[in-house]
Amino acid sequence: MTVENSAVSGETFGQTDDILRAEHISKRYGAVTALVDVNLRLGRGEVLGLIGDNGAGKSTLLKTICGFQPPTTGRILLNGEEVHFSSVTQARAAGIDIVYQDLALVNQLTVYQNMFLNRELVRWPLLRNRSMRKRAKEQLDSIGISTLKSVDVEVASLSGGQRQAIAVARSVFSDAKVLLLDEPLAAMGVKEGAAILDLVRDLKDQGISIIIIAHNYGQVFPVCDRVNLLQGGKITFDKYSKDTSVEELTNIVVSEYRKALEERHRRTAAS
Amino acid sequence: MSDVSDTAERSPDIIGGAGGPAARGPSPLNSAAAIFLKQREASVLLIAAILFIYFATTTPAFVSHGSFVNIAQYMAPYVIIGIGLVLLMVCGEIDLSVGFVWMLSPYVMHFFADSGLPILLAIVITVLILAVVIGGVNGIVTTYFGVPSLITTLGSGYIIFGYALTVSSAQQINLPDGSLGVGRWFGGEAWSEIIWATVLVLLFQVLLTRTRWGLYTISVGGNLLGAREAGIKVNKIKIGNFMLCSGFGAVAGILEAFKNNIIDPSAGQLAVVLVALAGVVIGGTAMLGGSGTVIGLWLGVLVLAILNDGFNLRGISSNKFQIILGAAILVAMIANTYLTRLRSAGRLGGARK
Numbered sequence: 221m222t223v224e225n226s227a228v229s230g231e232t233f234g235q236t237d238d239i240l241r242a243e244h245i246s247k248r249y250g251a252v253t254a255l256v257d258v259n260l261r262l263g264r265g266e267v268l269g270l271i272g273d274n275g276a277g278k279s280t281l282l283k284t285i286c287g288f289q290p291p292t293t294g295r296i297l298l299n300g301e302e303v304h305f306s307s308v309t310q311a312r313a314a315g316i317d318i319v320y321q322d323l324a325l326v327n328q329l330t331v332y333q334n335m336f337l338n339r340e341l342v343r344w345p346l347l348r349n350r351s352m353r354k355r356a357k358e359q360l361d362s363i364g365i366s367t368l369k370s371v372d373v374e375v376a377s378l379s380g381g382q383r384q385a386i387a388v389a390r391s392v393f394s395d396a397k398v399l400l401l402d403e404p405l406a407a408m409g410v411k412e413g414a415a416i417l418d419l420v421r422d423l424k425d426q427g428i429s430i431i432i433i434a435h436n437y438g439q440v441f442p443v444c445d446r447v448n449l450l451q452g453g454k455i456t457f458d459k460y461s462k463d464t465s466v467e468e469l470t471n472i473v474v475s476e477y478r479k480a481l482e483e484r485h486r487r488t489a490a491s
Numbered sequence: 492m493s494d495v496s497d498t499a500e501r502s503p504d505i506i507g508g509a510g511g512p513a514a515r516g517p518s519p520l521n522s523a524a525a526i527f528l529k530q531r532e533a534s535v536l537l538i539a540a541i542l543f544i545y546f547a548t549t550t551p552a553f554v555s556h557g558s559f560v561n562i563a564q565y566m567a568p569y570v571i572i573g574i575g576l577v578l579l580m581v582c583g584e585i586d587l588s589v590g591f592v593w594m595l596s597p598y599v600m601h602f603f604a605d606s607g608l609p610i611l612l613a614i615v616i617t618v619l620i621l622a623v624v625i626g627g628v629n630g631i632v633t634t635y636f637g638v639p640s641l642i643t644t645l646g647s648g649y650i651i652f653g654y655a656l657t658v659s660s661a662q663q664i665n666l667p668d669g670s671l672g673v674g675r676w677f678g679g680e681a682w683s684e685i686i687w688a689t690v691l692v693l694l695f696q697v698l699l700t701r702t703r704w705g706l707y708t709i710s711v712g713g714n715l716l717g718a719r720e721a722g723i724k725v726n727k728i729k730i731g732n733f734m735l736c737s738g739f740g741a742v743a744g745i746l747e748a749f750k751n752n753i754i755d756p757s758a759g760q761l762a763v764v765l766v767a768l769a770g771v772v773i774g775g776t777a778m779l780g781g782s783g784t785v786i787g788l789w790l791g792v793l794v795l796a797i798l799n800d801g802f803n804l805r806g807i808s809s810n811k812f813q814i815i816l817g818a819a820i821l822v823a824m825i826a827n828t829y830l831t832r833l834r835s836a837g838r839l840g841g842a843r844k
Contacts, residue, residue, distance in 0.1 A: 308721070326713040328713040
């Protein structure tokens with residue numbers, strides 16, 4: 221099952237023993253092509269930063285990996301074995317969980333109800349609320365979320381950071397081995413963001429492999445082992461963090477902006 | 492601070508943030524009042540109690556057996572279809588057709604009894620068939636074809652209406668022979684229908700608040716995309732609740748036929764849906780989905796029943812009663828909204844928008 225080199229866009233794709241590989245993934249919505257032959261790998265215990273412009277296909281890629289939607293073509297390998305997920309529940313059972321950008325929290329439910337959403341403890345027909353409260357509380361304590369003093373409040377009343385922490389905590393809960401974080405720092409204050417990055421480090425120390433999507437790569441760069449850049453539905457850049465820098469990434473992004481700007485000027489001049 | 496409260500009520504001041512523990516020292520009376528007002532059903536219970544006391548002190552014969560039977564019999568069918576409407580509204584949908592299921596169901600029951608089924612079996616089969624077929628169609632048209640449920644059930648309601656008029660030739664018919672013994676259990680006796688209604692209310696309050704189905708119903712109405720992202724099969728939840736609602740419509744129609752001792756083509760229809768909806772919203776169920784209460788519905792319909800009975804006893808004509816009903820809906824809703832605002836302001840220290 222070797223991948224021929226010509227199709228490999230990333231410089232590190234030849235690595236073996238990856239926990240997760242997405243090979244030749246493409247995704248089309250009718251006439252719109254969101255992903256073009258994407259090859260992405262995630263090493264065991266690695267934190268991968270997936271960066272790119274708005275609309276580059278970052279969220280689409282994660283949603284094909286987590287079972288929310290199937291890719292149009294391509295395949296996904298978990299621990300070297302090909303997997304097909306027809307639902308997020310299946311992917312979660314296999315150890316892949318996602319924290320969506322919108323967090324998928326239900327405002328009207330309490331913290332513990334959200335943490336157990338679609339993985340409730342049940343003594344049929346009733347929910348085991350007491351056990352869920354207790355375990356939710358333990359979970360939040362164990363990942364060091366201290367600002368939240370009760371799991372009985374409605375999620376609507378929490379801050380952005382607390383909401384993010386709960387969404388992350390509930391993924392860790394389901395014994396995720398691979399965690400996909402879609403813009404975990406979006407709309408978050410500096411302090412809250414720092415707490416989330418600490419959480420990511422802790423999870424990595426626990427052996428969880430993580431992909432972080434970030435529009436603002438400067439914020440997540442310090443926790444990433446490796447960075448991939450997604451441009452126009454393709455991965456165009458793949459380097460270990462030690463071999464690159466925020467400056468290099470900025471240069472790439474800035475040159476992209478410059479190109480777009482020149483194109484715009486050319487078109488304006490032509491018309 | 493580290494222990495987790497096992498009580499159901501949600502205590503305030505738990506969101507520490509940077510503020511530290513809040514230093515309010517509530518008196519026992521205040522905190523009892525606060526706990527009371529924190530319950531969604533509190534405001535409507537208060538309204539029902541005030542109305543009850545008002546009529547009990549001003550209207551002779553309000554506190555009497557006959558008057559209470561009136562209240563119970565008025566309440567029962569609206570409570571029953573209201574349960575289905577609460578479930579649907581919590582998951583963000585509505586069903587106007589349930590009143591026409593109410594109209595159709597005793598005819599269907601009569602058909603099955605005529606074809607030789609024992610009456611009890613005829614009732615069960617009627618309820619199941621109408622729930623699955625009508626609720627199923629409502630749910631599938633709404634979820635898979637993306638038609639807003641108000642429109643779906645307007646259309647299906649008219650279809651059922653026309654069908655019921657056609658098969659009945661718009662004629663009253665008597666209950667099936669030999670059904671009266673069973674009928675006593677199903678609405679024939681003064682209290683039998685309200686007992687059914689109340690048992691169903693308790694069952695479905697537990698379903699809504701203590702089971703997976705209820706949790707998913709709230710999730711689907713509270714955050715449809717989020718529920719889907721969490722892996723909840725949102726269409727299944729919606730279709731299931733449409734089926735429950737149609738099933739309740741069938742139950743109410745059959746119970747009413749036994750209560751009135753006649754199968755009548757003018758029973759049910761849109762008017763009953765509107766009364767039940769009034770009870771649902773007065774009871775504290777949000778129009779926008781994501782929250783609701785079945786107990787609240789029971790109390791909301793109780794408010795309507797007290798008004799109806801009280802004004803009847805005072806000899807106010809049913810024409811004028813419509814005005815009072817409308818005003819009561821508005822006053823109850825304004826009070827409800829106001830109390831809800833107070834409630835969330837208290838909980839969130841006024842921080843919420």
